[in-house]
Amino acid sequence: xxxxxxxxxxxxxxxxxxxxxxxxxxxxxxxxxxxxxxxxxxxxxxxxxxxxxxxxxxxxxxxxxxxxxxxxxxxxxxxxxxxxxxxxxxxxxxxxxxxxxxxxxxxxxxxxxxxxxxxxxxxxxxxxxxxxxxxxxxxxxxxxxxxxxxxxxxxxxxxxxxxxxxxxxxxxxxxxxxxxxxxxxxxxxxxxxxxxxxxxxxxxxxxxxxxxxxxxxxxxxxxxxxxxxxxxxxxxxxxxxxxxxxxxxxxxxxxxxxxxxxxxxxxxxxxxxxxxxxxxxxxxxxxxxxxxxxxxxxxxxxxxxxxxxxxxxxxxxxxxxxxxxxxxxxxxxxxxxxxxxxxxxxxxxxxxxxxxxxxxxxxxxxxxxxxxxxxxxxxxxxxxxxxxxxxxxxxxxxxxxxxxxxxxxxxxxxxxxxxxxxxxxxxxxxxxxxxxxxxxxxxxxxxxxxxxxxxxxxxxxxxxxxxxxxxxxxxxxxxxxxxxxxxxxxxxxxxxxxxxxxxxxxxxxxxxxxxxxxxxxxxxxxxxxxxxxxxxxxxxxxxxxxxxxxxxxxxxxxxxxxxxxxxxxxxxxxxxxxxxxxxxxxxxxxxxxxxxxxxxxxxxxxxxxxxxxxxxxxxxxxxxxxxxxxxxxxxxxxxxxxxxxxxxxxxxxxxxxxxxxxxxxxxxxxxxxxxxxxxxxxxxxxxxxxxxxxxxxxxxxxxxxxxxxxxxxxxxxxxxxxxxxxxxxxxxxxxx
Numbered sequence: 001x002x003x004x005x006x007x008x009x010x011x012x013x014x015x016x017x018x019x020x021x022x023x024x025x026x027x028x029x030x031x032x033x034x035x036x037x038x039x040x041x042x043x044x045x046x047x048x049x050x051x052x053x054x055x056x057x058x059x060x061x062x063x064x065x066x067x068x069x070x071x072x073x074x075x076x077x078x079x080x081x082x083x084x085x086x087x088x089x090x091x092x093x094x095x096x097x098x099x100x101x102x103x104x105x106x107x108x109x110x111x112x113x114x115x116x117x118x119x120x121x122x123x124x125x126x127x128x129x130x131x132x133x134x135x136x137x138x139x140x141x142x143x144x145x146x147x148x149x150x151x152x153x154x155x156x157x158x159x160x161x162x163x164x165x166x167x168x169x170x171x172x173x174x175x176x177x178x179x180x181x182x183x184x185x186x187x188x189x190x191x192x193x194x195x196x197x198x199x200x201x202x203x204x205x206x207x208x209x210x211x212x213x214x215x216x217x218x219x220x221x222x223x224x225x226x227x228x229x230x231x232x233x234x235x236x237x238x239x240x241x242x243x244x245x246x247x248x249x250x251x252x253x254x255x256x257x258x259x260x261x262x263x264x265x266x267x268x269x270x271x272x273x274x275x276x277x278x279x280x281x282x283x284x285x286x287x288x289x290x291x292x293x294x295x296x297x298x299x300x301x302x303x304x305x306x307x308x309x310x311x312x313x314x315x316x317x318x319x320x321x322x323x324x325x326x327x328x329x330x331x332x333x334x335x336x337x338x339x340x341x342x343x344x345x346x347x348x349x350x351x352x353x354x355x356x357x358x359x360x361x362x363x364x365x366x367x368x369x370x371x372x373x374x375x376x377x378x379x380x381x382x383x384x385x386x387x388x389x390x391x392x393x394x395x396x397x398x399x400x401x402x403x404x405x406x407x408x409x410x411x412x413x414x415x416x417x418x419x420x421x422x423x424x425x426x427x428x429x430x431x432x433x434x435x436x437x438x439x440x441x442x443x444x445x446x447x448x449x450x451x452x453x454x455x456x457x458x459x460x461x462x463x464x465x466x467x468x469x470x471x472x473x474x475x476x477x478x479x480x481x482x483x484x485x486x487x488x489x490x491x492x493x494x495x496x497x498x499x500x501x502x503x504x505x506x507x508x509x510x511x512x513x514x515x516x517x518x519x520x521x522x523x524x525x526x527x528x529x530x531x532x533x534x535x536x537x538x539x540x541x542x543x544x545x546x547x548x549x550x551x552x553x554x555x556x557x558x559x560x561x562x563x564x565x566x567x568x569x570x571x572x573x574x575x576x577x578x579x580x581x582x583x584x585x586x587x588x589x590x591x592x593x594x595x596x597x598x599x600x601x602x603x604x605x606x607x608x609x610x611x612x613x614x615x616x617x618x619x620x621x622x623x624x625x626x627x628x629x630x631x632x633x634x635x636x637x638x639x640x641x642x643x644x645x646x647x648x649x650x651x652x653x654x655x656x657x658x659x660x661x662x663x664x665x666x667x668x669x670x671x672x673x674x675x676x677x678x679x680x681x682x683x684x685x686x687x688x689x690x691x692x693x694x695x696x697x698x699x700x701x702x703x704x705x706x707x708x709x710x711x712x713x714x715x716x717x718x719x720x721x722x723x724x725x726x727x728x729x730x731x732x733x734x735x736x
Contacts, residue, residue, distance in 0.1 A: 005033060009041045016045025018287055019317030022345040036064055040072045047076025049318075050348045050377075056085075071099055078107045101125075102133045109141025114150075117141055130159045136168050143172015148181070167195050174203035194224050201227065205234035225253060229261045236265030256286050263289065267296035287317040294320055298327030303336075310340075318344055322351040329358035334367075349379050356382070360389040384412050391420025396429070414442055418451045427455035431464060443475055446482045453486040457493040465490045485513045492521025497530075512546055520552040528560020547582055554588035558595060566592045583609075587616035594624020599633055615644035 008027055015024035024045045031038060039062045046055035059065070059073045070093050077086035090096070090104045101124060108117035121138050128134065135158050142151035155161070155169055166189050173182035182203055189196060197220040204213035217223065217231045228251050235244035248254075248262045259282050266275035275296050282289060290313045297306035310316065310324050321344050328337035341347070341355045352375045359368035368389045375382060383406040390399035403409070403417050414437040421430035434452040438444060444452070449472055456465035469487055477483050484507055491500040504510065504518045515538050522531035535553050538545060545553075550573055557566030570589050573579045586609050593602040602621055606613055618641040625634030 005031070005035060005038065009035075009037050012038070012041040012045055016041070016048050018315065019049060019319065019346075020315050021045060021049040021051065023315070036062070036066055036069060040069055043069070043072050043076055047073075047079050049346055050080060051346065052076050052080040052082060052085075067095060067097060067100075070094075071097075071103060074100065074103045074107070078103055078110070081111060083107050083111050083113065098128050098131050098133055101128060102137055105134050106137040106141075109137055109144070112141075112145060114138075114141050114145060114147070132158065132160055132162045132165055136162075136164045139165060140168040140172065143169060144175055146172075146176045148172070148178075163191060163193055163195070166190075167193075167199060170196060170199050174199055174206075177207070179203050179207055179209075194220060194222060194227060197223075198226050198230055201230050201234070205230065205237065208238065210234055210238055210240070225251070225255050225258060229258050232258065232265070233261050236261065236268060239269060241265055241269050241271065256282070256284055256289065260286075260288050260292055263296075264292050267292055267299060270300055272296050272300050272302070287313075287315075287320060291317075291320040291323050294323045294327070298323065298330070301331070303327050303331060303333070316343075318346060318348050318351055322348075322354055325351065325354050325358070329354060329361065332362050334358055334362050334364060349377060349382065353379075353381050353385060356389075357385050360385060360392065363392070365389055365393045380406070380408055380410050380413065384410075384416050387413065387416040387420065391416065391423055394424055396420055396424050396426060411442060411445055411448070415445070415447045415451070418448060422451045422455055427459050430455040431461070434468075438471070444471070446477065446480055449475075449477065449483050450486045453483070453490045457486075457490040460494050462494040462496065465494060479508070481507065481509070481511060481514070485511075485517050488514065488517040488521065492517065492524055495525060497521060497525055497527065510543075512543060512549070515543055516546070516548045516552055519549060519556065523552045523556035523559060526559050528556045528562050531556035531560075532562065532565060545577065547579060547585070550579070551582075551584050551588060554585060554592065558588055558592040561595065563592055563596050563598075581610060583611055583614040583617055586611075586613065587620045590617055591620040591624070594620055594627070597624075597628050599624055599628060599630050603633060613640070615641060618644065 008031055012024045012027055015021070015027070024042065028034075028038065028042045039058055042058050043055045046052065046058065055073065055076045059069065062069060070089065074086050074089055077083075077089065086104060086107045090100065093100060101120070105117050105120050108114070108120065117138055121134055124134060135154065139151050139154055142148070142154065151169060151172055155165060158165060170182060170185055170189070173179075173185055182200065186192070186196065186200055197216060200216050201213050204210070204216065213231060213234050217227060220227055228247065232244050232247050235241070235247065244262065244265045248258065251258060259278065263275045263278050266272070266278065275293065279285075279289065279293050290309065293309050294306045297303070297309065306324060306327055310320055313320060321340050325337045325340050328334065328340070337355060337358055341351065344351055352371070356368050356371050356375070359365070359371065369386070372378075372382070372386050372389075383402055386402050387399045390396070390402065399417060399420050403413060406413065414433070418430050418433050418437070421427070421433065430451055434444070434448060434455075437448065449468065452468050453465060455461070456468060465487075468490075472478060472480075472483055472487070484503055488500045488503050491497070491503065500518055500521050504514060507514055515534070519531050519534055519538075522528070522534065531553055535545070535549070538549075550569065553569060554566055557563070557569065566589065570585065573581060573585065586605060589605055590602045593599070593605065599621070602624060606617060606621065609617070618637050622634055622637035622641055625631070625637055
């Protein structure tokens with residue numbers, strides 16, 4: 001009987017490690033007799049598969065608990081980053097050993113709560129004060145957070161140092177990319193083991209310095225399998241597959257990790273056939289082996305082969321199934337992804353997040369929301385996905401509710417909310433939450449700055465934009481190309497071309513977006529000559545223009561009246577650059593010809609389009625017809641335009657004015673009648689003005705803001721004065 005229980009306990013442990021938690025539960029449930037080891041094995045199995053609540057249920061039901069049981073449960077909380085729960089259990093322990101203290105200190109150091117960890121270290125019982133384990137955990141915590149002075153002070157203070165102590169300090173330097181300090185410390189070490197050497201190799205590999213890594217690898221007195229795999233992975237990560245394979249073939253002994261590392265190297269370089277051959281040769285495979293192969297086939301778009309590999313797995317685990325789901329998501333095959341998701345016995349947070357993100361990506365928002373509501377244990381990623389989902393649905397009210405509901409927020413959470421406001425045209429809200437993010441102690445990244453500057457650009461909030469520029473410099477991003485391009489656009493849209501030019505000149509390696517931003521700025525501000533000059537400089541610098549470049553330069557030519565130059569550039573798009581013409585390019589040329597009255601040519605251009613005309617094309621023609629009083633062609637343009645934009649009242653206004661100028665009052669009445677029907681259900685117009693570093697919003701027909709009566713009165717006075725001036729001017733002309 002004892003032998004049978006021993007084997008069952010071992011099986012539960014093995015199934016838990018391999019992710020087969022449901023099989024482990026079945027064995028546990030069928031056991032007629034269970035001992036303390038049985039319960040401890042089941043607690044570990046649950047905890048390692050993210051089901052720490054189930055682990056606690058088992059723990060609480062145990063008829064007898066020993067010290068190992070308490071430590072096992074605390075270890076489960078540590079594995080799942082449940083710091084408060086771990087500490088509550090630690091306090092309740094009837095007795096504690098050195099391992100208990102080490103576990104709880106490690107729990108706090110891994111989660112960055114170093115002050116609490118230090119308090120626990122200081123409260124160690126006297127009989128454990130000289131033991132190195134707790135000290136080592138504390139040193140590792142300080143080093144991981146880059147607090148070297150405190151780590152070194154504690155290291156020097158230690159009553160008894162062991163090799164783990166030295167390696168903890170060394171690892172801290174390496175984890176923070178301080179290889180110079182790591183080298184110095186390594187040379188000062190009184191003794192080293194293979195772990196010390198492996199840490200150095202790993203550090204050089206992470207820095208991309210394979211020469212030094214190889215040099216240290218060759219110096220290891222007795223390299224172990226970790227040494228070989230670390231060096232092999234270094235070669236693979238840097239694309240040196242031949243060197244990696246040579247090293248693999250030279251390995252004196254290979255474990256499953258080394259096989260996986262080599263297969264992963266082939267997968268990373270998309271050599272899926274080589275990976276498959278090696279996979280077939282493997283003497284044994286673990287779940288990681290199968291998952292790597294599924295990922296490999298997904299990577300090269302062979303989803304059917306990936307699915308076959310998943311079906312061949314002797315036992316499926318959540319990582320492999322999630323890899324398959326991810327593949328289907330990449331290719332928008334959400335029904336197939338959902339089928340795999342439904343087959344998962346024990347879903348982890350990654351599988352849920354992958355599925356919900358997939359629905360969001362495919363704009364199947366209702367299913368994303370439905371699945372999110374069914375998800376019990378959410379992490380920060382889960383909340384962030386839903387903020388993005390609601391933002392894409394235009395439900396910023398719900399996105400904001402989720403943001404405020406979630407506990408721990410990271411930079412992605414803030415960025416998702418701010419970008420959502422920007423996406424939905426709520427620019428003032430975007431700026432407001434950007435400022436709240438900064439005040440909350442979060443350092444904005446490139447994405448946050450881009451959204452903030454984009455909002456400033458659209459509402460022409462120059463002073464706020466300048467404040468963001470100062471913050472960019474303070475945050476250490478003055479030379480970031482992504483942000484510099486956003487700043488150029490902001491200054492251009494606020495009419496500050498000199499500042500935009502200064503920023504452009506300060507960029508060391510301008511990309512196509514940089515050039516386009518300034519050319520577009522020139523176009524927007526009517527600087528056609530400067531736009532053409534910059535376009536020529538762009539060619540001299542060897543920068544190849546793209547479709548966006550030509551939209552900007554054609555627009556600049558149109559606004560500046562450079563008709564011949566614009567037509568030559570338009571012609572060169574296909575003849576010189578072999579570029580596909582977009583509807584936006586045709587719209588620019590129609591506007592270019594329309595401004596100088598060449599309406600017939602503009603109409604011929606439209607008829608000869610190789611792509612379908614859009615609202616921009618017909619709108620440009622209609623505007624030109626209005627200017628040059630071509631009612632017949634204007635009616636055709638308006639008819640086409642209203643097919644694209646039936647709810648846009650400005651089109652009706654333009655057409656109504658054309659009829660009015662031609663004296664066709666019945667048509668005017670008809671158009672205005674249609675316009676009233678459309679205006680009834682529309683959102684009110686909105687405008688912004690910046691005054692004394694504050695941006696004010698005005699909605700049509702909203703008189704609730706302070707001083708409304710005074711402002712309206714002033715506007716009426718100004719309108720009356722302008723009318724009087726116009727009348728005097730017209731009378732003067734007639735007399736003349």
